[in-house]
Amino acid sequence: MQTQVNQVSNDIIVTEGLGKSVLTSEGNLHILSSIDLIIKSGESIAIVGESGSGKSTLIGLLAGLDTPSCGAIRLNGKLITAMNEDGRAALRNELIGFVFQSFQLLPGFTALENVMLPLELIGDKHAKAAATALLHRVGLSHRLSHTPKQLSGGEQQRVALARAFVTKPAILFADEPTGNLDSKTGATIVDLLFELNLENLTTLILVTHDHALAARCQRTIQLDAGFMV
């Protein structure tokens, strides 16, 4: 695998024999088993499956938010399964953007501050200009000083999209990005997501129940009871 990754530099995510299990009172519960994946840079992938099939667990493992029970994950050639939490945190900061179903905006911060935050964490001196520009791009230039409570669900998700793209991440993980939105707003957000993805040449890994949304991605990974089918 090592050789393969080195040979194919375009592979941004590679997993081999990835598995996750937890110990319960009834024994070992396998959430994910034998996941072998190769995702190329710029690709858009939809992960679909029923509730409990292991979609969120897989996205958590791929983003380095959690550690697998077995197997290996390489992000941009780096073996994250050999890294400690701080190493993974640094890699997240460098490579990854997130969009969540529940938006995950800091409630006390304005829209502008929420978008500036990832840049501020890496000490970018042009954070404000970049964040303002991106909020303008997502159609929220009139909402810069509004806090999440003062924004609608769709607007909050636009802010979350802006925050996700502001660092120009190589990979964007989106977990049910339209799950909390009505269909019309959801469609707008999805359009925006794909537009931004295209503009930034970002690799998109999308978890969704929505087959229509999945169909817009280049490839679909179907999970069933923790296995790729």
Add this chain to the structure above:
Amino acid sequence: MSRFNLAVRLLWRDSRSGELTILILALIIAVTSSTAIALFSDRLQRTMTNQAAEFLAADLVIAAPTPIPVEWLAKAMQLNLAQARTVEFASVLVEHDELLLAGIKAVSAAYPLRGFLKTTTDDYSTETIMHNGPEQGAAWLEKRILSALKLKLGDTVTVGEKPLTITKIITYEPDKKGDFYSFSPRVMINEADLPATGIVQPGSQVRYFFQFSGDAKVLAEFKQWLKPQLNPSQRLMDVHEDRPELGSALNRAERYLGLSSILVILIAGVAIAMATRRYTERHFNAAALLRCLGLKQQEILLLYGSQFLILGLAASAVGCLLGWFAQVGLFHLLQGLLPQHVADPGLLTVFFGFIIGMTVLSGFALPPLLRLKQVSPLRVLRRELAPLPASAWLVYGCSTGIIGLLIWTYTHDIEMTATLLGGGLITLLMLGLSAHGLLWIIHRTLPAMSLTWRFGLQGLLRNSRASVSQILAFSITLVAMVLSFTVRTDLINDWQAQLPDNAPNHFALNIFPGQRADFQQELQRQQISGSQFYPVVKGRLVEINHTPVQKRVSKDTQGDNATHRELSLTWTQELPDDNKLVAGNWWSEPQPGLVSVEQKLADSLAIKLGDYLTFTVGSQQINATVSSIRALRWDTMKPNFYMVFSPGTLDAYPCTFITSFYLPKLQKNVLNALVKKYPGTTILEVDLILQQFKTLLTQLTQTINYLLYFALMAGFTVLFAAVYATLDSRIYEGALMRTLGANRSLLRTVQFIEFGALGVISGLLAVVISEAVIFVLYTQVMHIVYRPSLYLWAVVPCAGGLFVGIAGCWGVRQVLNKSPLRVLREL
């Protein structure tokens, strides 16, 4: 932008949204109360020390039978210490064919260095404060001398060979001592007139008092320098070493003030811990997001830690300022009771309050805050993922360490620190177990209860761990308040009991055996109540088990004082009132050759039961075996003795008798009659000293009353911190219940039952623990009589239930007032 700016912004937003209100409030109260108490205690202690120094008229005094070496005075001068000198001796005054033994005191120009004199010129109607003694050629006399010797102001009184003009009547001198020279009526003269009196000759019975005052550190240096050079006849006196009854009162007061401060800090600390816990839990999502965005664990800790640092600095600054005003207010409230000149507040003490604030914050807030570091970034996907609770060892270790450090800082007493800490830990353990036990009982009886009660009590059981934490918090608060209240009351009662209004205020010494019965009858005739008459033989303890006693004592101990002078030895068949046997047995029948020794002296000289003591009485030696050790209180103003012999041991030696009696102010003239009728008997007037002592105690007890309010204030912070700690889930559950059809009345009752039960359980446990702590504290540390209080058992659980019930319902009123839809959407 730096992380620091981000921390400031996060803090600012959190504080604006009310996230930090309880935490800030708790911290401000902690710092305000600790600063106020620290400042108040410091000022009060310095005032009391100054006042106590007034009792010496200086900060440091060397008492000696002869003048001290000039090098010592030169050293004091070199250290810039102020100096004064008094010389005291007894002399018989003869005027208009009347005789009177007077205590003469010659004072230097700088006398008194501390305190003041009071004089009058027209028979007590107006008193004048004087900061210097009489000028050359003048004499100030006590009024009794004027009437006894038929003198008046402007007359001449002859002291030795020197005629002096009586210019004032002296009504108060700060350093009046309880000895022969001082208790005879006073004549104060200028030191410059002393040689002309011709009284002070080589070999005269004279006592010199060299007085010094100045900076405490310099005084300590001077004291250290002096100590090795003192000979056995010279004695160093300061507030704590001289006047043991006063030193003991000050020590007790200092301990109590320190204890009060620690209780307030502890209560506030509990509030801070609870508020931080809520703050932490509400920031799990933000921490997870920041982790997701790439912040490392240490950076998360740094980010939130720096917020708490800023918060601590700001709240401590506000607290210090409020504390400053609070103590100014306290002194203003107490100005009628406090001395005219109160010591200025010390800036260093404010800084101490600041340090305490930061220390308390780190000790109580850091352990819960550390959980933020443990938040998994996966929480952004799975909200239910919460970090492990902070390690119990860390939480309790930190707070115990901080409290231990604070106790030691306040008390400088390892024994008390260990007692309080050990007691505290045992208390927590017992409280936790008992709370779990009571919740288990409630759980078992739940099925038999009505719906409302079941819902209410289920609130306690649903998260039994959180309930136990709250019960612990309330119990500790209540224990602190009960302790504060009870100890204060008992301490005051104990002091009052020591010095009842009719406590003896005069001693009669040197009553010859032939006059004893007559003297007793005279007192009865004048309707004066007196204590028992004790025979007194003057003797010196010279050997313990055939070893010279000087080899067994170190300087500056009670033993040292007792072995460098003659002791008053007595004998009695019955154990004296107020004496308590702590070892051995009292003789049941006449058995010569036994002696009972006072406990502290026995400890100081390492005297044990069965030891063989040798005394010299005149030129003869007597021996006695130690048959018992007695504890007694020197501040009862009754005759007390280091050594009490069994009848038959000292009977053969010439003795005089001693007694004490209470003489009301209006009957003062009786003294003159007594002195005239029994010229050989010396009457010592201790009522002035008693008055000084009582004033001091009154001021102290009033102060202590006010300190309780800080504990109360801190207690309420805990209450609201605890309520707010669970507010989010309560609002959510309330909204759900209302959605399912529960009306407001039901919810209100359920809430009151839950909080009321919490308060009652906390109250019950608090009483149990308080009684146990009070028992240990009284019997082991404060040496006060312990009595269990039924009043506490009735009042504390009821008050706990009522206050916690009402405050809890008020705190969660949003549950009833907020729209269920809005709540469910917000959460």
